[in-house]
Amino acid sequence: MSATINTRCERLRTLFSPHIRESHWTRAAGLVQDTHGFNAGTMLRKCLIHISLRRNRHRYGLLRATVRYGDIHRRGATSTAVMGDNVKPKTMDDLGGPGFLSTLNWLFVKGYLKKSQLMQIEHKKIYGPIWRSTFGPIVLVNVASADLIEQVLRQEGRLPIRTDMPHWRAYRELRNQAYGPLTEMGANWQRIRSILNPWLLKPKHVSSYTDTINQVVTDFIDRVAWLRETSGQGVLVNDLAGELYKFTFEGTCSVLFEKRMGCLNEVVPEKTLKYIDSVGEMLRQSQIVIFFPKSTWPYLPFWKKFVKAWDYLFNVAEELVQEKMKEIEERVKQDQNVEGAYLTHLLLSDKMTVTEILGSITEILMAAVDTTSNTIAWSLYELAKEPEIQEKLYQEVISVCPGDKVPVSDDIAQMPYLKAVVRETLRMYPAIAGNARVTAEEEVVVGGYVFPKKTLFHLCSYAASYDESVFPNPYAFFPDRWLRGSEEKFKQHPFASLPFGFGIRGCLGRRFAELEMYLFLSRMIKSYKLRPDPTGAEVEPITRTLLCPAKEINLQFLERKVEQEEPRAATGVSL
Numbered sequence: 001m002s003a004t005i006n007t008r009c010e011r012l013r014t015l016f017s018p019h020i021r022e023s024h025w026t027r028a029a030g031l032v033q034d035t036h037g038f039n040a041g042t043m044l045r046k047c048l049i050h051i052s053l054r055r056n057r058h059r060y061g062l063l064r065a066t067v068r069y070g071d072i073h074r075r076g077a078t079s080t081a082v083m084g085d086n087v088k089p090k091t092m093d094d095l096g097g098p099g100f101l102s103t104l105n106w107l108f109v110k111g112y113l114k115k116s117q118l119m120q121i122e123h124k125k126i127y128g129p130i131w132r133s134t135f136g137p138i139v140l141v142n143v144a145s146a147d148l149i150e151q152v153l154r155q156e157g158r159l160p161i162r163t164d165m166p167h168w169r170a171y172r173e174l175r176n177q178a179y180g181p182l183t184e185m186g187a188n189w190q191r192i193r194s195i196l197n198p199w200l201l202k203p204k205h206v207s208s209y210t211d212t213i214n215q216v217v218t219d220f221i222d223r224v225a226w227l228r229e230t231s232g233q234g235v236l237v238n239d240l241a242g243e244l245y246k247f248t249f250e251g252t253c254s255v256l257f258e259k260r261m262g263c264l265n266e267v268v269p270e271k272t273l274k275y276i277d278s279v280g281e282m283l284r285q286s287q288i289v290i291f292f293p294k295s296t297w298p299y300l301p302f303w304k305k306f307v308k309a310w311d312y313l314f315n316v317a318e319e320l321v322q323e324k325m326k327e328i329e330e331r332v333k334q335d336q337n338v339e340g341a342y343l344t345h346l347l348l349s350d351k352m353t354v355t356e357i358l359g360s361i362t363e364i365l366m367a368a369v370d371t372t373s374n375t376i377a378w379s380l381y382e383l384a385k386e387p388e389i390q391e392k393l394y395q396e397v398i399s400v401c402p403g404d405k406v407p408v409s410d411d412i413a414q415m416p417y418l419k420a421v422v423r424e425t426l427r428m429y430p431a432i433a434g435n436a437r438v439t440a441e442e443e444v445v446v447g448g449y450v451f452p453k454k455t456l457f458h459l460c461s462y463a464a465s466y467d468e469s470v471f472p473n474p475y476a477f478f479p480d481r482w483l484r485g486s487e488e489k490f491k492q493h494p495f496a497s498l499p500f501g502f503g504i505r506g507c508l509g510r511r512f513a514e515l516e517m518y519l520f521l522s523r524m525i526k527s528y529k530l531r532p533d534p535t536g537a538e539v540e541p542i543t544r545t546l547l548c549p550a551k552e553i554n555l556q557f558l559e560r561k562v563e564q565e566e567p568r569a570a571t572g573v574s575l
């Protein structure tokens with residue numbers, strides 16, 4: 001290494017010594033030697049990116065990380081942390097972005113409160129893929145490209161934190177309830193995830209839920225027939241997302257508690273309807289409460305509604321837990337076998353207190369229902385608009401499961417197009433349009449900026465999954481882009497669409513949700529041809545904490561066995 005570079009190295013080392021470990025430094029210095037002719041600024045960038053991506057080095061290698069960084073840099077996505085020899089790293093204060101008043105203007109005057117997913121795209125156009133914004137007491141750093149999302153996630157630390165969710169946690173403190181996987185943090189979060197994970201994430205356990213899920217799918221198919229006849233002029237199903245909500249609630253309760261709730265009966269129990277309303281209400285109020293400082297919450301009507309909704313969600317879960325405990329006690333008394341499904345395993349394992357189980361079950365049930373039902377609703381909505389894609393899916397399903405054969409989990413492994421349909425739906429309609437991470441353990445470098453510990457990063461998943469440079473023609477529903485061997489799949493960035501999140505803090509219900517969606521779609525497509533709402537109504541997504549349809553999705557279900565002439569004369573709509 002030349003003397004000049006050595007001197008510069010030492011100067012940079014002094015400046016960044018708290019952030020650079022010896023091993024990182026040695027490696028970065030080696031790189032400078034390899035690429036002589038680079039100036040000290042380039043070297044610094046290499047050092048920083050090396051540090052920021054160090055957990056990445058085994059998988060991608062330092063060279064690729066550096067090349068990636070170079071790409072971002074050339075596109076003007078980040079600002080260099082270097083100013084000749086006067087090296088001054090850029091910080092959060094150097095980031096552009098809307099202040100609090102401007103944010104209020106965007107949300108309440110320009111009307112983005114309900115479509116904040118689109119605000120990600122608009123802000124990215126204005127500020128580039130990294131910007132800072134202020135929401136009441138909260139300052140966050142938004143990252144909206146696959147590269148930058150990767151950089152944040154690779155530095156999430158040993159015990160990742162999504163956000164500290166002060167209002168959700170405050171409810172639990174108010175009512176003396178335990179935190180569940182969504183709200184818990186640190187070592188206790190790790191402990192409860194290690195107990196909750198096996199029966200929801202291990203493939204062999206998840207595939208054991210196939211028959212239970214298939215029974216619920218059968219009931220839903222019957223319900224579709226009933227809805228078409230009673231309220232759909234023989235063909236329509238109105239408010240599909242609402243109907244699917246009942247399906248996922250029933251499916252989740254069957255798997256978690258081995259209990260049928262009667263949600264798919266002709267008359268839906270009052271309790272289920274109230275549960276559905278309470279989840280909606282809690283998510284709506286949650287979005288508003290967070291804008292206000294914690295000290296004002298007790299005086300806010302939004303907070304009271306938020307608390308009331310959570311009370312109901314906890315009450316329903318508590319009843320189910322109590323019931324299961326009684327059932328187990330009875331069986332033990334009668335010397336009967338007490339094997340069972342998810343809740344039974346938790347209760348029998350003795351690794352969590354009953355209060356902890358209640359905290360976790362409430363959150364799991366809440367997290368399971370909206371996410372999966374909306375994703376299925378969007379799949380059906382897109383399939384109805386695209387008869388060719390639907391036909392391709394139908395042909396795949398009947399080639400694996402001809403005649404009356406009901407698909408089971410092993411069959412799904414042979415249905416790549418079905419998986420691509422779900423993947424594409426999740427790209428276009430990610431149930432969580434914006435994920436988050438708080439980098440609690442260390443300072444991090446993202447996009448060439450140095451951020452202090454406890455920075456809250458907003459991962460703009462929606463904007464990233466509509467990035468034209470990763471997904472050409474991003475507004476088109478094109479499942480083929482996910483097929484192995486397709487040209488596009490080859491170029492995709494693995495962090496451009498992460499619908500179930502990432503790493504050890506990733507979705508607890510991913511495998512269960514996927515199985516439920518695959519079984520549902522494969523069976524529905526075998527039974528019915530889908531066609532759009534005869535009125536031609538288009539449905540946009542809105543953000544209500546989760547991404548949801550802005551209005552009812554109504555679709556036509558044409559029976560396949562007795563193929564109907566389409567379109568139905570009564571509708572007068574050409575398809």
Ligand code: HEM
Pocket residue numbers: 162181182183193200363364365367368369371372375426430431432435436498499500501502503504505506507508509510512513
């Ligand atoms: C299509 C369906 C679903 C989608 C798109 C989805 C998406 C997500 C995402 C993006 C996260 C955040 C992960 C991260 O921060 O990296 C998450 C977390 C979570 N999900 Fe899901 N989810 C779905 C279904 C489910 C189901 C069915 C369950 C339960 C059976 C569930 C339970 C959870 C829980 C408990 C967490 C919190 C995990 C933690 O913080 O440790 N989800 N989900």
